[in-house]
Every structure is written in structure tokens, then in C-alpha cells.
Amino acid sequence: MTATGGPGGHVAVRHSVPGRIRFRVHPKASASWLGAVCQTFPGVRQVRVNPACAAIIVVYEPRHTTARRLLTAARAAVVAEAQTPLLRPVASTPACGCLRPSSPSQGNPHLLRFLALTGVMAFVFVRKVLGGVLLAETALSPLGLVALLAAAPVAREALRHAQDKRFSLEGFLAAGCVAAVASGQALTALEILWVQSGAESLKAWVSERSRASISAILDLTAKNTFILVGDVEVEVPVSAVKPHDIVVLHTGEKISVDGVVIAGTALVDDAPITGRAELATVTSGDRVFAGAYVRQGLIRVRVESVGDRTYLARIMRQVEDSLETKAPIESVADSLARTMVRLGGVATVLTLIATASPWRAFTVLLVMACPCATVLSAQTAVSAAIAAAAKRGVLIKGGRYLEEVGKADVVCFDKTGTLTSTQPRIERILNFSSLGEDELLCWAYSAEMHNHHPLAQAICHEAQARAIDPISHMVCDFTLGKGVRSVIGSDEIRLGSPGYLEEAGLDIQSARAAVLPLVERGLTVIFLAKNHEVLAALAFANEPRPEAAATVAALTRSGVTRLCLVTGDSEKTAVDLARRLGLAECHHSILPDHKGEIVKNLRAGGHRVIMVGDGINDALALAEADIGIAMGVGGADVAVEAADIALVRDDLSDILYVRDLSQRTLRVARQNFWIATSTNLGGALAGALGVMSPVAAGLLHIVHTLGVLANSSRLLLPPR
Template sequence: MRADKTYASIKHSIPGRIRFKVPDLRKDKILCGTVERNLEKVAGIIRTRTNDKCAALVIRYNPDFISPEHVYEALREIVAVHTTKICPIKDKKECGCPQVKGALRYFSFVSAVGGAVLISESLLGITVAQTLFSPLGFLTVLAAVPLVKEAVTKLREKKFGLEGILAGGIVAAVIAGEAMTAFEILWINAGAELLTAWITERSRRAISGILDNTTHHTFVLRDGVEVEVEINNLKEGDVVVLHTGEKICVDGTIVDGQGLINEAPITGRADFIHKQQDDQVFAGTFVREGVIYVRAEEVGDKTYLARILHKVEDSLENKTAIESTADKLSVRLVKIGFACTVGTLLITADPWRAFTVLLVMACPCATVLSASTPISTAISTAAKNNILIKGGRYLEEVGKCDIACFDKTGTLTGSEPSLEHIHTTEGVTESELLTYAFSVETHNHHPLAQAIKHEAGLRKISPLPHTVCEYFLGKGMRAELPENENHSTEILVGNKKLTEQFDVRIGSLSRQVSTLKRKGLTVLYVVKDKDPIGLLAFANTIREESATVLNALGAGGVDRTVLVTGDEPATANDLARTLNIPEIHASAMPEEKATLVRTLQSEGGKVMMVGDGINDALALAQADVGVAMGTGGAEVAVEAADIALVDDDLKGLMYVQQLSQDTVKIAYQNFWLATGSNIAGVIMGATGVLSPVMAGFLHILHTMGVIANSSRLLLHSPEAIESKQGKIYELPQNS
């Protein structure tokens, strides 16, 4: 028996308005915003409002275009996609959790020992011996073992890094009888390690939450019977049975059945794809309608969603240019520190002052953290805003790009189709053709049907009653409209496959169909009693935010905007004129897109490529920063891209550009804070103002200052763009 989670329940309903209780929304403002944005993309839904305090959602909709049942289904599907919390990697060790636990255990041990000594001396008045052979000295040496091991390993590799410097400072402090000072160094270093591990794990969890679109259980076919199994127990070769509304949990090939597949979680596109035997499906997509039997080819951490997560996790370990600068700066500071230490000893002949200077400069934790903390925090913040950044290098680079190349379809144009052109045969008016089409498509919730109903609503056309209504998966609709008691009119609305099924001859319409398809339009035939009476042509409207985003990118440093598309020059020119894009490359093949990006780079530009399809993958990989719409317009595109706008929202480009520039700005502020306090510490230590204990507190103070400054990025949120009702931009119709 299949047990489904209740994602939402109806608390109150009147025509045009429903109030839901959605438990997952409670105290989750990010999910509230995600649900609102996705619901408002559904045709027929007018407005949404959430309340995270009481987990309530109010939806206002047009009952002429969408039924309450389909409103609920749309809500259930959206909530299901964004609330599943299971890591797609089978081995939990790969999710990074142990690093945080280990760092926490070490930090807790160091804090406990240090706290006990502090309480003993400050509150109880008990003097604690701090020599090398004292209990505290022994614990200090024990706590320093991991750091010393790491330093020795680096020395064997002929590398002298921060670990060796810290280990040297600790040994010097213990030998000098200042074990507590050595413990302060260990405590600061342990805190830095814990903070880094926590921020990285937080980024991983946020990213995993975006990518994790599988479910816990599914059904497989065993000896002709459906058997429920856990996802983790699936094996290659299993035949998984998936029904209407269920989520696909494997990458595989359909061996039987057919269905409409909602690939929006993967491709970001709202239209449903008809898939049948021998077609491929991917984990994280939904069966919108039908029943399919899928032979599993990739399961668990081999599915492409998991592969993306692996790539992101790997990239979190790669240092950006600014992080490398921080490491180099910290090593230089230490070298300068040793010079200052020797100089202080020679000038003052005071080993105590020289030791204080050594402690100040031998532990450049704040300098090391000055770049890594803002980078990790920014990646985590972006993930919470449904923007997937595959590493700090791309976060840093995207704010420096001065050339932006855009694909057209699915990028600057939206994924929701609109009725762009109506062609009628002689003696048939547009209103008559649209009335027939509207009457047939009344109960259909395919995106093209929604576009027909939307246009009919704008023209105030009402549907005619029908007695028979049939839906042909992947082809179209057939209905019978009664004229009198003895006769009904048969109307077909669908693609060429439907006309072939009913032996309809297209005749003179073929030339017009070819013209419309050359313009990149999707064409549906309208047939009355076996005679074609017209065509309906659809295109995706220009996104309402496209012009605003292009202007904002220009203000943020993009000097050159390029439209590169595989569409015909006429269509590309129309779009470029509307959005004021000066440079166009039309009819471009995938290799030509990549060549164009390479040429722009050879001219000295930093190129950002924005696309969504397989034909963009080569250009996305070639660009300095590749940005994929949705969680990738195609599997190849998302794997080639460096940044993915998960919500398929172009405004994310504005956000990530500003986030990049703010992150670099905060990193440099951290440099000055860390370096300035170190210089001040050296001066005070050399003049005798600062004691070794106060040098430890100075480390704590400026390290916390760096952390606090970096944490401002947690509050970084996308700026809202005012949107107006209706179509903001449309491609001009070409007759």
C-alpha cells in the first residue's frame, strides 16, 4: 500500500480563493518565498500570500482557467520538490558531517582544559603550573599533536606552511613556561577550524537541499508484482514502476508505458514532455500523467543530481584567488613577525617583549579566515536563495565579468508559452477559431492549453458545451460540440501526430506551417469535421525582468552584452531590438557558440555565458563563468555550468553579481582588520604595553571581528523588481 505524505490541507475554500495549511512552511521564510514564486508561474493563479508563523497559504485564482483540484496538485508538487531531505550520496561520510563533529570534539577538549585553568586561577585563586613537565604542559603537548603531525607532513613535502608556524609558536610557549599562552593559540586555531568546517557543512547542506529531489521509497517490479523498497536498496537493472504524481528516483530508460514528464525540477521548464518506451528519464522529475516502467541505469550517488553535488563539494575545497592571497599574506606576515621578534630582542634585550611579538605574529588566524569565511558564507547564502554556486572561484569571477553572452529561448524568453499568431482559412474568423479551440481545451492543463484559455479570456470568449472529450497523450485533444439533437461537430486541436491519427489532410496550410516553424513557433492544428480551419502558433514571451536585469548588469560592470542563439536572424533581431542588445549572433551551432566565447576571451574580456540547453553546454564550459537557468536546462548544461539559477529566475544574475562584489569587498576589509591589528599588536608588544596573555586576547578579538564582518553576508538578499500584470514584453509578430 502506498503511503503519501500530506503536504497541504484545505482549511477554507470559496470560488477563486483557497486557504491551505502547509506544515512545512512553519518558520521557514525561504520555503515560503520559493512556494510563492513557483505558484505564481502557474497559469490561472493570480496571487499568493504565505504566513510562516501559522503555516498558512492563501491562493487567489481564476476558476475559469484552473480548478481547485489542479491548484492543490500544483501546490503539492511544488512543496514535495522543495521539502525532501535525503542526501543523494549513500555514504554519509561524503556529506562532510564528520569534519564538523571532529572539529567540535577537538574545540570542546581545548576549551574545557583552558576553561578549567582560567576558573582555577581567576576564581579559586589556585596557581596552575605551566612548565613543560606540568600536567598542563602535558595536555598542551597532547593537544598540539595533530597540528605537529600536519606540520611534519608538510615539511616532508618540502612545504613550510601555517601549521609549522603555529606548531613552532606553541613549542616556544611551552618551553618558556607559558603553557596557557600556548593553549590560547590552540584554542584560536581550533575555533578557526570549527568555524571553517561549520560554514562549509552549512553550504553543503544548503546545496544538498537544492539538489536533493528524490524520495525515500519506491516500487519495483518483482515477478510481475509491485514491491515497495527503499531508494538506497535499488540496484542497476531494477524495473521501477512510477504512477501519476510520483517522483522519479533513478536515471534510466522506459521499458514499458508512456507518460507526460514534468522536468521542471531539472530543466526549469514548465511544459510537460511526452516520454514512451526507449526514452530516458532522470531522478528528480515527476510523472505528471500516465504510468511508466523504468529500468534503472544509475542509482543513488551515481545519478546526475548526486554527481553535481559531488562536484560542488569538491569545489568547496578549491581555493579562490583571494583565498590564495590571504594564505600568502599570512605567510609573509609570519616571516615579518620573526624579523620583528629578532629585532625586538636585539633592541630591547627583553625576551619577554620579544616573546609577546612572536605570539602576535605567529598566529595569523584572522588573516587566513579573512577570505575563506566570506566566500563560504556567500555560497551558503546564495544556496538559501536558490542559486547554486559550484565554488568560490566562480563566485569571485562573476562580479568581474565585463562581457555577458545570452542564449535566447528559455533564458531571455520565459518558459510559459503565449499565443503569438492565429492563422485562419477562408471564411473562418479568429474569434470562431479560438472559440472552438477554447471549447476543446477547457479541461486540459497543458501549458499550450493554458495559453489558449488565457487569450480567450483576454478576448472575452466563452467556451461552447461539449458531449465528448478525449485526450491523446503527446498529441492533443478531440471533442464533439453538439449543434442539435441529431448532429455534433467534431473538433481536433493538436499537433501533426493527431492529424495523422485521424487521417486529416493539411493541404495548403503546409506552407504557412513551415513559415511559422522557421520563426521558432510551436504550431497546433485546429480541425473541424476532418477539415483544417486554422493554425495556432505559440512562442515564449520575453521575461518581464529581462530588460531590468540587462540594465543592472551594465551598471554593475558588464560593458558588452551579446545575444548568441540558434534561432533564425529575424527572431533574434526582434528580441535584440526589444531589449536594446547591440550585438547579435544568430543561427549559431553549439561549436560556434563556444568559438565566439573563446574569441571574446582572446580579446581580453572576462566572459559570462548564460544558457539553458544542451546546445549551450560547450559555451558554458568555455566561459570564465557559465550560468545555467533552472537546475540546468539540460543535464549536460548544468554539469558544464559554474552557477545554476535553480528557480529559473533571471533576477538571480543581478543578485549573484552584487553578492560577488560585496564578498570581495568584505574580504579586503577583513585583510585590513587582521593586518592592522597585527601591526598594532607588534608595536604594543615591542614597547612593553602588551603582555603575552593580552596578545592571546588580541587574537581572539580580531578573529571574532573578521567572523562578525563576514557574517553580514548572511543577511544579503535579492532586491525585488516591480512587476506588472500581463505581458510586459512580447516578440513582434511577423506576418
């Protein structure tokens, strides 16, 4: 449903579930303002604004309002603003952390609470432990008042859950804190609240950091471009370009629009969009996409889409949406903590009934009120594992990604930049003459020494590796997408495609037949001719990474049942690589949205899917997968941000390392659960029997927490 707000703009509902609605705003400039207005609507709990894609996400209480009411209110605000624009309020701060990193007081209130409690705990430690000063812990003492104040947010959350007829961990925490303060154990209550606020602040920071990174990456195209006005090229901001304008694109410029070439010829690097390693030759009638680069040539493009309507922007919006709607995995720690909460409530009541001793019941409550070690069982294991991975150059963005990567049964790979290097190299020189390979390479090097085409660079690198010196040329003519003609001394050298040599009148029929097996393997082949004789054919390939084959084989042994190649490259190139590496499935010649569909379909079939990629064209598939793994050094920023794990060293074998680390982390976490649960249950039993006092119950939290930390620290050691 869409709400139109007069000629100045409109609001559209992009997604809605009970308690959460996502608006799309036009024009973009209204997003921040309308987000600030939405914060004033009744029942709204949180508002996040992403001006880069003109999105407003509103989290609300379904008991107090509905999506339709919020839409009506947003429509009324837009109408009022259109009629009286001077009334628009000035938003001094962004409505959410999507615009910039969160500050403690603005984007992450949990962090402010955690820092405040950390300061209080540090003060208590210095005064009580180091200074030997006794501190009052009664309800009316400074520590008691601070504890009650810090418990207020937890109590409010518990009250909301109670109104929805839900008994939650927050309710038990609040009850335990209030009981601890009331009995003169304010420090125990502060410890409970400090652990809880630390976990919440970490969760909020990771979430907002991810959103801020994605928002910053959405602005991928150039700021200015040239449009044709009459016969004159005029530089304008990209935001001023409209459909049907004629954009002029020169060598080295980034394409900022989607459109159709109406004049000119150019070599275009569209690897960010399609993943193809080779430059594409575009001419009149061909389509180009925002985000690609003009490497050589000049073209005029009739604009079809610009700004947030381009193909690249739509892909980026889908990436953000996928990150928004990814279902969280319920961790073992959360389930166990909830179980401990229920057992704690039952144990407290039964102790009071059986012993008629409020003191014993209170001791049981204190033991069970904060499942500190239970919560930390997973958190400390995950934190230690993430730290160990970071030292190795593997960046893991969260615990659930670490947990899931060891359970995946399907791995999908991109080709260029992931399984292969991005720079082509000479795979083979097919010699049709009596000259030696080095002499042939010398002629090719001499012709291409000033050319920056990737194939030309491959020739130069191979010649330099063989210590071959080039011969200076007198004439050098490049024909975009075809080849080069050079005059060296009295000889004419041509290097290029079969069509390029045939246009010069050379007979290459026999040479064509000779290179057919190389073409069938998916290699890129060009011909070298001197005067009117075809001397050789040079075949190029993007070599597989040295560790690719071993990694694929090891993944199969580790329990992965399906290995897929998912690439925008041509059929022959993709199939040949899949065969060489032992990948059973090969999806070729596909665009980024189709990559995402393939991953989505695999997940719909009940598989846990890892997607490994490095480019903008992989971002949607990385976001759709259960676990996205990005190659960090050569990868596009958006791929790294959309992924859940980044391999900074660009070493595919690190996939095996992180899967092993995942499995070891789960083993340590389960051991921690036993440590935490057994001490909690033992402490509750001791309290019920009158063996343990409330003070000892508070100390128990510290003792078994240290045990959990010690066990988790084993993950910092290198694997055996």
C-alpha cells in the same frame, strides 16, 4: 588500470594523483566494506566512500605508500572476500559523510575540537571575567595542559610539513602556542587555537555537506518498475532489471532505464535530460533516458543501460568528479597570512639578536604567532556578505564563489526555466474566420478542458483570464502527440498539429503559409478547426522572464564581454530568444555533456565563466563553470546542489546583486587586511622596543579582531 577480484567483483582506478586515488568498485554493495578495509592500509590518512556511485576516495601519504601498493592491497582484499565472504567485517558506521550529515565525532573531527575549545573559553570567561577568579596559566596548570593537548594536532601537522621540508603556518602556530604556555600565557595559546580550529571546522563542514547532498541526489530514478515476462507485467525493483529486458512504462511513471521503444506511443517529458519545454512524442525506434517521465500513453522499452550505467547516472558522476577536482582559488588572506608568518619568524629572530632579550623576542612572537585578524579579514567579510545575501534569497555556498562571481567575464544561460518561464502561453491567435478571438478561444477551451498537456493548460489559463466559460463536450478523443477531437453539440472541433488535421481530410495549405513567419520565430503552432473549416492558428511561446532583458543589458555594462545561450531547445526557438534578449552567442539542440564541454572550452580559453541554469540537464555545466548559479524555486535539486550559488527567489536580477556584493566584499576585505597588518606590524615593533608586554600582545589580538569585525559588519547593510 583495473584489478579483478574474482567472479564476485573488481576494483578500477578512476583517477589518481600523488596523495589521492579514486577507486570504482563493483558490485556497489562492496564499496562501504572495502572503504573500511582501506582505512587499515599503511600510509592512508583519510577514506571517503560514496556507495551511490560505488566510489572510494583514498587520501594517503606518498612518502609511506604508492597508488600501486594501494591497488594491490585493494585487489587482495576483494579476492579474499570473494573466497571467504563470511569474513567480511561489518561496518557499523559509514566511512564518510557522503552517506549522511557528519556528526561531530565521526565526519568532522575539527568540529569536535572547536566545540571543546569553545567550552573551555566559555568557562574561562565566566570564571575570570564574570566571577573575578584568577586562573593559573602555567604549563602544568589545567589551562596549560588543555592548551598543550589542543595544540597537539597542529604540532603533528607541522611535523609532517617539516619532514617534507616545508615551513607552514601550522609550524608557526604550534611554536607560538608552546611558547605562550611555557611563559605562563596559556589563555593566549587557547585563543590562537580556538580561532584556528573554528576556521578548519567550518571548511570541513561545508565540504562534507556538499558531498552528502550530491550523493543523495544521485538516486534519481524510481525504485520499482514493470518488466514483461511472457505476456504478463511483473513489478520488480529497478536494481533487478538487466539489459535486454522489456520494461513497460505507463502514464505518470518515471523512466528508470535507458533503452529503445519497441512498441506503443507516449508523450514523454524529457526536460530533465534535454531541457526542452515541449513534451516529446516517442514511438517504436525512439530512444528514452532514465530520469524522464511518461506523461501520457504506454510504451514498451528494450533496456540498454540500467543503474549506474545510464546516461543520467554518468552525468551525475561527472558532476561529482567536477566538484572533486575543481582547483581551489588561493585567497588573498592565505597569502598575506603566510607572509606574516615569515615576517614573524624573521622579526622574532632579529629582535632576539638585536636586543638579547628573550622577553622582547617572545612578545614579538606572540604578536605574530597568530595572524587572527589577518585570517578573519576575509572570513568575516565573506560571512557578513553571505548572511546579507541569504536575507535577500541568494544562497552562496562559500567564500571563493562569492569572490569569483564578481570577476567573471562570460555568462552562459540555459533557456527554459532560466531565461524563460516553464509554462507556455498563447503568444498569438491568427484568425482565419469571421469569429472573434474570445469565441475562438471558447471552442479551443471547450475541447481541451480535460487535457493536461502543457499547451492545453495554456489555452485553459488564457480563457480563464478572459473569463470565458467552456461548453460541455459530448465526445473527446485524444491522439498522443497530435491533437484532440471533440464533439460539442452538433459541431466537431479538432485542435492539433497540421498532420492531424490533414489526416481528417482538411485542407490547411493556405493556413500553413500564413503561420510560416510564426514557425520561423520558433513558436509552437497548432490549428483549430470546426467541422471542415480551419478557424484559427494558435501560437505558443515560453515567455522570457520580465527581468531577463534588463539583466542581460546590465551584465554587459558591468564588464561581461560574452553572453551565451546554451540550450537543448531547437534552433529556431533558441535563435529567436537570443535575438530578442541581445545574446550574441547561441548554442542549441545540445545534450547535457555538450553543455559541459562548451563551458570547459570557454574556461580553457582563459575566461572566467558563470553558468546559469535550473535543470538536471544543466548540472554538469554548472559544475564545470567557475561559478554555477541555479534558479532555486523551480530548479531541479541536482542543479541547485551542483551550483555554487542558488537564487531562491528565481529573480535573474539577483545575479547583478551578487556581482556587486562580491566587489564590495573584496573592498572590505582589503580594508581589513590593512587594519590587521598595520596593527600586527605596529605591535611587533612595540614589542621589539620593549613598549609592549606579552600580556598586552595577547590583548592586541582581541582589539584588532574587533576592528575587523566592525568593518565587516557594514556588509550587512543594504547596498546604496
